[in-house]
Amino acid sequence: MALVLTEEQELLKETAHEFIQEQSPVSEFRRLRDSVDESGFDRKLYAQMAELGWMGVIYPEEYGGLDLGYLELGQIFEECGRGLVAQPLLATVVLGGGCILEGGNDLQRKDILTQISTGDRLLSLAFQESAHHNPYGISTSAELSGNHFVLSGKKTFVLDGHVADQIVVVARTSGKAGDRDGLTLFLVDAGAEGVTVNRTIMLDGRNAANVHLDAVKVEKAAVIGELDAGADVLDPVLDRATAILCCEMMGTLSEAFDKALEYLKTREQFGVLIGSFQALKHRAANMFVESELSRSILLDALSAVDEGRDNSAQVVSCAKARLNDSLILICNEAVQMFGGIGVTDEEDIGLYLKRARVMAAAFGDSSWHRARYASLGGY
Amino acid sequence: MSDLETFRQEAREWLEENCPPSMRQGLASNEEVEWGGRAAQGRTDDKKVWLDRMGAKGWTCPTWPAEYGGGGLSKAETKVLHQELSAMKAPPALTSFGISMLGPALLEYASEEQKKKFIPEIVQGKIWWCQGYSEPGSGSDLASLQTRAEDKGDHFLVNGQKIWTSYADHADWIFCLVRTNTEVPKHDGISFLLFDMASPGVTVSPIQLISGSSPFCQTFFQDVKVPKENLIGEMGGGWTIAKRLLQHERSMIGGMGLGLAGGAKRGLTEVVKEYAGETDGRISDSLTRDQFSQLRMDMQAFAATTSRSAAEAKAGKPPGPASSIFKLYGTELNKRRYEFMMSVLGTQALGWEGEGFTSEELSGTRDWLRSYGNSIEGGTSEVQLNIIAKRVLGLPD
Numbered sequence: 001m002a003l004v005l006t007e008e009q010e011l012l013k014e015t016a017h018e019f020i021q022e023q024s025p026v027s028e029f030r031r032l033r034d035s036v037d038e039s040g041f042d043r044k045l046y047a048q049m050a051e052l053g054w055m056g057v058i059y060p061e062e063y064g065g066l067d068l069g070y071l072e073l074g075q076i077f078e079e080c081g082r083g084l085v086a087q088p089l090l091a092t093v094v095l096g097g098g099c100i101l102e103g104g105n106d107l108q109r110k111d112i113l114t115q116i117s118t119g120d121r122l123l124s125l126a127f128q129e130s131a132h133h134n135p136y137g138i139s140t141s142a143e144l145s146g147n148h149f150v151l152s153g154k155k156t157f158v159l160d161g162h163v164a165d166q167i168v169v170v171a172r173t174s175g176k177a178g179d180r181d182g183l184t185l186f187l188v189d190a191g192a193e194g195v196t197v198n199r200t201i202m203l204d205g206r207n208a209a210n211v212h213l214d215a216v217k218v219e220k221a222a223v224i225g226e227l228d229a230g231a232d233v234l235d236p237v238l239d240r241a242t243a244i245l246c247c248e249m250m251g252t253l254s255e256a257f258d259k260a261l262e263y264l265k266t267r268e269q270f271g272v273l274i275g276s277f278q279a280l281k282h283r284a285a286n287m288f289v290e291s292e293l294s295r296s297i298l299l300d301a302l303s304a305v306d307e308g309r310d311n312s313a314q315v316v317s318c319a320k321a322r323l324n325d326s327l328i329l330i331c332n333e334a335v336q337m338f339g340g341i342g343v344t345d346e347e348d349i350g351l352y353l354k355r356a357r358v359m360a361a362a363f364g365d366s367s368w369h370r371a372r373y374a375s376l377g378g379y
Numbered sequence: 380m381s382d383l384e385t386f387r388q389e390a391r392e393w394l395e396e397n398c399p400p401s402m403r404q405g406l407a408s409n410e411e412v413e414w415g416g417r418a419a420q421g422r423t424d425d426k427k428v429w430l431d432r433m434g435a436k437g438w439t440c441p442t443w444p445a446e447y448g449g450g451g452l453s454k455a456e457t458k459v460l461h462q463e464l465s466a467m468k469a470p471p472a473l474t475s476f477g478i479s480m481l482g483p484a485l486l487e488y489a490s491e492e493q494k495k496k497f498i499p500e501i502v503q504g505k506i507w508w509c510q511g512y513s514e515p516g517s518g519s520d521l522a523s524l525q526t527r528a529e530d531k532g533d534h535f536l537v538n539g540q541k542i543w544t545s546y547a548d549h550a551d552w553i554f555c556l557v558r559t560n561t562e563v564p565k566h567d568g569i570s571f572l573l574f575d576m577a578s579p580g581v582t583v584s585p586i587q588l589i590s591g592s593s594p595f596c597q598t599f600f601q602d603v604k605v606p607k608e609n610l611i612g613e614m615g616g617g618w619t620i621a622k623r624l625l626q627h628e629r630s631m632i633g634g635m636g637l638g639l640a641g642g643a644k645r646g647l648t649e650v651v652k653e654y655a656g657e658t659d660g661r662i663s664d665s666l667t668r669d670q671f672s673q674l675r676m677d678m679q680a681f682a683a684t685t686s687r688s689a690a691e692a693k694a695g696k697p698p699g700p701a702s703s704i705f706k707l708y709g710t711e712l713n714k715r716r717y718e719f720m721m722s723v724l725g726t727q728a729l730g731w732e733g734e735g736f737t738s739e740e741l742s743g744t745r746d747w748l749r750s751y752g753n754s755i756e757g758g759t760s761e762v763q764l765n766i767i768a769k770r771v772l773g774l775p776d
């Protein structure tokens with residue numbers, strides 16, 4: 001169990017921190033949000049990140065990757081979370097690319113992972129079909145017809161789906177919605193006939209998409225992994241993506257907390273600093289304790305994923321439920337501590353609050369993860 | 380085989396040979412653990428055998444230096460030892476304030492002579508120590524304490540009163556905070572004294588808790604003579620030692636958030652399923668299941684935090700303000716766990732004694748009531764929050 005970062009990992013984190021502070025401060029995120037440009041992210045910055053090797057951290061060297069672990073990738077995401085960096089990194093590298101890494105054949109891996117590493121291809125993963133996380137609740141159908149599969153269905157909350165070149169679609173080849181068996185993963189070109197991608201602008205200023213598949217023809221070679229056994233790929237990919245999202249949440253949480261703490265030490269009322277009021281001190285201390293516990297379980301989850309530990313799914317659920325709750329607590333408390341300025345658009349803390357909500361809903365809210373944790377724990 | 384695996388092998392063999400079979404059944408309650416002391420010396424039961432053997436081996440205090448009777452083990456070896464102990468469901472052979480509080484403070488602040496005298500007695504459980512800190516007027520504001528120790532040349536003369544002195548009625552010796560100087564600011568006039576509870580002028584009177592037990596006492600000192608050599612550290616230097624000792628105490632109390640030492644007789648999950656009912660292997664009531672899951676997650680995150688802090692601590696680094704996090708979270712978590720079990724057990728948790736309740740149910744109820752004290756003893760939760768706000772977060776006074 002690696003609960004303390006090594007020097008190399010610390011260095012990676014510091015480098016990411018400096019890069020983001022310089023190239024992508026929160027003001028940059030504001031500009032993107034307010035301009036509502038076509039893509040919602042800065043392609044030049046994305047290319048720079050690819051040059052730093054960020055897209056290939058978890059990929060093998062033969063595909064242009066660094067062959068490091070999720071603990072390392074997580075350090076970069078934590079810094080992205082601190083700076084509210086809006087980039088399709090998670091969707092491309094961990095979700096879409098993650099499916100290829102886990103289930104793709106040599107040809108797919110070579111083509112796609114290499115392109116992702118250089119920053120030349122964007123991917124996303126389309127699995128969700130309702131307003132709640134339910135990875136096996138898939139009705140989108142894929143029927144064999146001659147040499148092709150024909151895909152039909154509707155996907156929602158497809159993270160960064162609006163800019164993806166290719167979308168990994170989770171469809172049902174047998175069984176019924178809710179079954180773990182009978183899922184198959186397909187690699188679909190975003191421009192293929194019958195594919196409609198509608199960008200949805202989310203409350204955090206970031207983007208997802210609703211994807212309609214209307215009798216989309218895909219070749220057999222587009223299947224990722226085994227027919228009907230898509231869950232064997234989807235499960236570990238979602239766990240890894242959840243762990244990485246938790247890192248981003250940790251960064252957002254830490255920055256929101258630091259901002260609140262800073263405000264407690266500078267804002268004066270009644271002739272004293274508001275941080276001297278015990279009612280606020282105790283709340284700040286509780287926020288700190290919650291964030292420390294979340295950080296510990298997050299480090300444990302990342303090393304569980306890297307080590308391929310038997311209990312990694314359970315630790316990841318523990319981390320996500322905790323991060324959801326502590327992130328929301330800290331953002332809510334921070335907004336209150338800022339007083340009136342806290343509820344204005346001008347003050348950054350509100351951006352953190354809104355981002356927190358979207359991340360908390362992605363890949364399962366707290367009660368979903370508590371139920372899964374209980375099932376995995378045998379109760 | 381790595382050194383650590385060799386150690387595991389040896390430890391397992393030694394424990395197999397030396398741990399009496401009756402001591403391998405886990406604990407129903409933390410109250411069952413042996414506390415040692417003079418009174419225990421006459422006993423012949425298995426607890427005593429277990430204590431004597433572990434004490435002689437130094438494994439009651441595995442990390443303490445062997446030259447003072449400790450186990451001389453590394454942290455990694457100690458972890459292995461604990462794993463082996465809990466694998467055989469053996470409870471600690473000894474628990475005491477000597478181990479968790481006084482010993483570490485003595486190792487840091489006492490003279491060589493004092494260490495040679497007091498540490499081995501702690502390791503072997505020969506002396507039962509109690510803690511004389513709190514007074515009727517000085518609880519959270521501990522440094523305002525009034526108990527006086529007058530310098531009489533070759534000895535001190537101690538007068539005053541302590542309260543909430545846990546196990547003072549069983550204890551052989553006391554580590555006591557006394558005021559040796561009233562002319563200086565309150566923190567600078569405190570000294571740290573050790574003395575025998577059998578000294579003339581010491582009287583104790585037990586106080587009963589809401590749990591029905593009376594683990595603590597009022598303790599009175601009237602013209603108690605204490606030899607000069609029993610002063611630890613400098614005259615007037617007691618507050619520094621007192622604070623460090625509190626950090627050890629807080630880590631110890633916080634550890635309760637992890638559950639019973641050495642593993643409980645039955646796992647929590649088993650008990651919850653029995654009382655809340657199960658359907659297809661799941662707890663039937665979804666709200667109870669959700670609450671239980673949350674509790675377990677918090678326990679897991681707390682355990683990970685303990686491991687992380689241990690991993691962070693450079694070898695030999697004493698506990699810092701982090702101990703306040705453990706004290707605060709561990710005790711609040713412990714209280715939550717008992718609270719949850721109360722609701723799971725329903726009216727079977729409401730028995731006091733006699734027929735109609737199992738002994739597990741009755742002791743669970745008593746332990747729940749006892750847990751209220753956890754967030755008070757060793758510095759209240761509010762005091763821990765103050766410490767975190769000030770020392771860790773740097774918030775202004």
Ligand SMILES: Cc1cc2nc3c(=O)[nH]c(=O)nc-3n(C[C@H](O)[C@H](O)[C@H](O)COP(=O)(O)OP(=O)(O)OC[C@H]3O[C@@H](n4cnc5c(N)ncnc54)[C@H](O)[C@@H]3O)c2cc1C
Nearest residue numbers: 510511512513518519543544545752755756757758759761
């Ligand atoms: C089971 C048990 C065992 C104990 N064993 C021992 C022992 O062996 N030896 C020993 O010396 N003592 C012992 N104690 C005493 C314990 O250390 C004190 O009870 C504790 O420090 C609190 O002091 P008090 O009881 O005087 O409460 P008070 O200090 O009077 O506190 C009353 C309330 O006021 C709050 N409060 C006080 N100051 C502040 C502040 N600055 N900010 C915010 N809130 C505040 C407290 O949190 C509490 O809620 C024991 C206590 C218990 C319950």
